[in-house]
Amino acid sequence: MRYAALIAALIAATPAAAATGPFLSLGNTDFIVLLGFLLFIAVLIYFGVPGMLMGMLDKRADQIRSELDEAKSLREEAQALLASYERKQKEVQAQADRIVETARKEASDSAAQAKLDLEASIQRRLAAAEDQIASAEASAVKEVKDRAVAVAIAAAREVIAGQVKAADANKMIDDSIDTVEQKLH
Template sequence: MVEILTDAHFWVGVALVVFVGVLVMAGVPGLAAKAIDARGLKVQSQLDEANRLREEAQGLLAQIKTQREQSEKLAAEIMANAREEAQRLQADSQAKLAEQIERRGQLAERRIAMAESQAAAEVKAAAADLASSMAERVLTQRLAGAKTDPLVDKAISQLAGKLQ
């Protein structure tokens, strides 16, 4: 037994047992368990928070996808309405242009008809003037070559009165 008391390993073992006994008496294992439990609770709360944030992010992502789809539908409707409006405006413009061309054509035709009527009236007036001057010359030449005739003198005086 003396040999056991002088062995260093024995005393190291005894010191270890005493040290563990002191630690147990001081409540270190309870403190260690509490620290481990606290750390576990902290990790669990962090995991719960991460799960909650992930679910919230997934909800926001689904909401954003829904909003994007609605926005795309609205944009498609706006584009369709704009195309329809452009086609309607184009058709209106073409109809107004055709109507304006028709009115201008009718106005041009009226102007041409008026110009033709005026030209015809001027030609008739010129022909009447020419005919009267020719008749006057013819009558003047006949009268100059003929003796005075009371009927011819009377017709000339009536013609001269009408010309004045």
């Protein structure tokens, strides 16, 4: 019955009826709006809408809080990963610097060794060339001597042939044969 009175009040609260009258009458629009608002609030409270709204807000706040915690943990993980990569990058850079320094040192050592090897090779080649020159010189001297001996023998033969008689030549041949026989036995 009470609800029927409220419904009748709401039906009677038309804009034409609410235009005039004292405040606590159904003819006043402000009073009708106030009653409608209070009735709306009462219906919301009766059905537990504020509790549902608070539960939904709490649930949303918990969800936001969990998302913030997850974002914070992801941020910390990302910072740790970044620090790890930076540390690895520094280690790799240091290793690369060591490799470059080692390569430079080895290249320098190799260049010095190559220079020493080249100098030794040049010295060997110079010595070989000097030996070849000395050998060629000795060969040329021997050849000149042999040639001089051959020329001297030929000249002596001609001189001797012109001066030696046949009997003297036969005697010389016999003497030479006897000398060779004595030296061979």
